[in-house]
Amino acid sequence: MIERMRTLLSPNRPWLHLVYLGFFFFAWLYQPPTIEQALVALAAMAGFVALYIFSLRRRDWTVYLGALAAGVLGYAFMPVTIGGAVYLVFAAAMLGWLPHSRLRTAGLVTVALAILSTAWLMQQPLFYVIALLILAAIAAAGAAMGARRQRQEAEGVARQRQASAQAAEAERQRIARDLHDLLGHTLSVVTLKADLASRLFDADPERARSELAEIQSISRTALAEVREAVAGLRDRSLDTAAHEARQHLEAAGLEVSLLLDAEGLTRAQSTALAMVVREAATNILRHAGARHATIRTGRNADGVELAVSDDGRGGARIGEGGLGGLAARIEGLSGRLSVDVAAADTGTLVSVWLPAGEGDSHA
Incomplete structure (x- = not known):
């Protein structure tokens, strides 16, 4: 008035x-x-x-x-x-x-x-x-x-x-990307462990109860992460995400090689790479049918490289959701994300390059 x-x-x-x-x-x-x-x-x-x-x-x-x-x-x-x-x-x-x-x-x-x-x-x-x-x-x-x-x-x-509408739309897209990255990975792991617990319920009740306990723990963690994602407060660590991904992939029966060097990354870079690792691991769990996966990073004078590969059925590509949203996130940090589009049955390689981190805040 x-x-x-x-x-x-x-x-x-x-x-x-x-x-x-x-x-x-x-x-x-x-x-x-x-x-x-x-x-x-x-x-x-x-x-x-x-x-x-x-x-x-x-x-x-x-x-x-x-x-x-x-x-x-x-x-x-x-x-x-x-x-x-x-x-x-x-x-x-x-x-x-x-x-x-x-x-x-x-x-x-x-x-x-x-x-x-x-x-x-x-x-x-x-x-x-x-x-x-x-x-x-x-x-x-x-x-x-x-x-x-x-x-x-x-x-x-x-x-x-x-400007307000654009800011609101950017925030909506950020929340959508974060929720997709968080829930897609978490629900895949929960589904996997629930199936495993169901198969072990009669043969190995103790192991089944252990899997159910892990489902409870993962669910609580996911709930906290969703709240943090909506509030825009979550800083995801590449080191933590990579070790969690290896744990979940190994629980699914894959052999995982982890070669990680996360030193010198800014928080924004570490968070972006952590999201890529989680999304790639989720895709391996859901679609790849792989037996072996590799998560590695390498550094040089120009920046840092991340590669997540598997020996599964291949055919992955960058679409509008998932890897598409992550590609936009990486581009916002002056980097690039690519997916090896080799023929089927030759596996998938998701690679990211980011320039050398600048700033005082590091992961």
């Missing part, structure tokens, strides 16, 4: 200019009108105010109609009271609120000619006519500046809304 009132009372709005109609009544101080003249003048002013507000809310052809009505009122009242000249000034101001065009220029020229004609038609003094022209020019220029500032305000508000 306060913001709306501030907008309505802004000097860039045309409504405040109506206070200048008060000049119409100055002549009444030394030449009081009759009752009939006062009633006619007030009725005409009320009609003009209504037309003024209506036309300037629309900012279309009705502004020209309002300017014409103002000119007619000026000519009608100037012989009766010198304050009637304010309507001619208003005619110029109304046209000034319109965008620049030939029609608006023609309208302003017509107002100027109408003011000049009062020197002959109404025998107005030349200095008075010149002063009236100057006032009309100032009113038109002020209205044009106000209209431009109003358009700039509207454009600024539109840009702010667009």
Whole structure:
């Protein structure tokens, strides 16, 4: 409500200019009108105010109609009271609120000619006519500046809304990516362990209970991670993610080679690489049918490389979800993610390159 009132009372709005109609009544101080003249003048002013507000809310052809009505009122009242000249000034101001065009220029020229004609038609003094022209020019220029500032305000508000919408969409996508990366991996592991516990329930009850206990632990961890992902607070460690991935892959019967060097990474880089490891491990568990997997990192002067490979059925590619979202995350860190698209049954290689980490915060 306060913001709306501030907008309505802004000097860039045309409504405040109506206070200048008060000049119409100055002549009444030394030449009081009759009752009939006062009633006619007030009725005409009320009609003009209504037309003024209506036309300037629309900012279309009705502004020209309002300017014409103002000119007619000026000519009608100037012989009766010198304050009637304010309507001619208003005619110029109304046209000034319109965008620049030939029609608006023609309208302003017509107002100027109408003011000049009062020197002959109404025998107005030349200095008075010149002063009236100057006032009309100032009113038109002020209205044009106000209209431009109003358009700039509207454009600024539109840009702010667009930026807010883009920020909200970016946050929505971040949450979607994080939830996909977290839940996809976790649910795959839970499904795997639940199947294993089901098969062991009769043959090895103790082992089955152990698997169920791990499912409970993984579920609690996943719940905490989901909350942190929604809040945007989770910093995932590459070292932790790689060891968890190896544990889960080995639990599924794979042989896993882990060659890791996570020193010197920034938190953002470590988090991004951890998400890649988790997504790649999830894809191996779900689709690869592999017997062996390798997770390794290597460093050189230019940056760090991560490779996650398996000897499964292959055919993986970067799509819109999963690896596609991670590719966008890696690109945001000036890196690149690629997937080896070799023929089926030759395995999959997910590789990432990131430039050397900069900054004080390291994983």
